[in-house]
Amino acid sequence: MQRGDMDMSVDVAKKAIDEAAGLGAVAIQITGGEPLVCPHVFEVIEYASSSGLKSFLATSGYNCSDGTYSRLKSAGLTALCVSVNGITEESNSRSRASFGESLYAMKLAKVYNILCFLNVVVTDSNIDELALLGKYAEGCGACGVNILHPVTSYNGDYLPRCSEETVKKLAGIVCRSPNFFHVENCHREYWQYFTKNEFSCGDIGKTTYFVNVDGTVSPCSKMMRCKYSSISEMLAERSDWECGCL
Numbered sequence: 001m002q003r004g005d006m007d008m009s010v011d012v013a014k015k016a017i018d019e020a021a022g023l024g025a026v027a028i029q030i031t032g033g034e035p036l037v038c039p040h041v042f043e044v045i046e047y048a049s050s051s052g053l054k055s056f057l058a059t060s061g062y063n064c065s066d067g068t069y070s071r072l073k074s075a076g077l078t079a080l081c082v083s084v085n086g087i088t089e090e091s092n093s094r095s096r097a098s099f100g101e102s103l104y105a106m107k108l109a110k111v112y113n114i115l116c117f118l119n120v121v122v123t124d125s126n127i128d129e130l131a132l133l134g135k136y137a138e139g140c141g142a143c144g145v146n147i148l149h150p151v152t153s154y155n156g157d158y159l160p161r162c163s164e165e166t167v168k169k170l171a172g173i174v175c176r177s178p179n180f181f182h183v184e185n186c187h188r189e190y191w192q193y194f195t196k197n198e199f200s201c202g203d204i205g206k207t208t209y210f211v212n213v214d215g216t217v218s219p220c221s222k223m224m225r226c227k228y229s230s231i232s233e234m235l236a237e238r239s240d241w242e243c244g245c246l
Helices: 010-022 041-050 066-075 099-111 127-139 164-176 188-195 231-237
Strands: 027-030 054-059 079-083 115-121 144-148 181-183
Touching (some): 010 027, 010 231, 027 041, 041 066, 066 099, 079 099, 099 115, 115 127, 127 144
Parallel strands (some): 027 054, 054 079, 079 115, 115 144
16 A cells, blocks of 8 residues: 555545455455555555455554554454564564564454464575474464565565575475465465476466556556556456566
């Protein structure tokens, strides 16, 4: 809902929710920037809930307070996806800020009985902490860990792709706990490890869509230069997409 100094308006968000619900969508994920800087984020969650959609909110823990989480619960939020990239503040700070806020967000989610997942960008520098981070998350009541494709850090620096050794370690961790660790389907190195020379981006642009702050629609957040005026227009013109992060 927030990108740079721009916020998505309530009307744009409601229009996107109406179209998504009409096309049979089951959930929305509210991302940023940081969604909790938007004062109308609670209204958008309420509207999604009233439209029959589950709502997930990705946060770094900003504006983390009892008042905020009470409002999220009342609005009907399904789950939080809290961003953490390390088990210590030092390791987390290599690619993400707000370590303390993220941990506190997990604890408040448990207090207010809001489902919680961790969003983790795996790199060569934090792979050896991933299993421990998963245990910590589970102890805080988290439902799972989402492994995200490395693109940029919080300060805009590009993160390097994972080495083959890191991918092997990641595969081992996921295979031991497949119901707790989930790898996004555009993490090419990981999926190529299992599919050898074959790779597909799955349902990107088919069953998942990215709505930009101006209301235009892209197949995913890595393909924002490819814009359509609506989900329906994109589907009508869609051919097989190649995900922009490959």
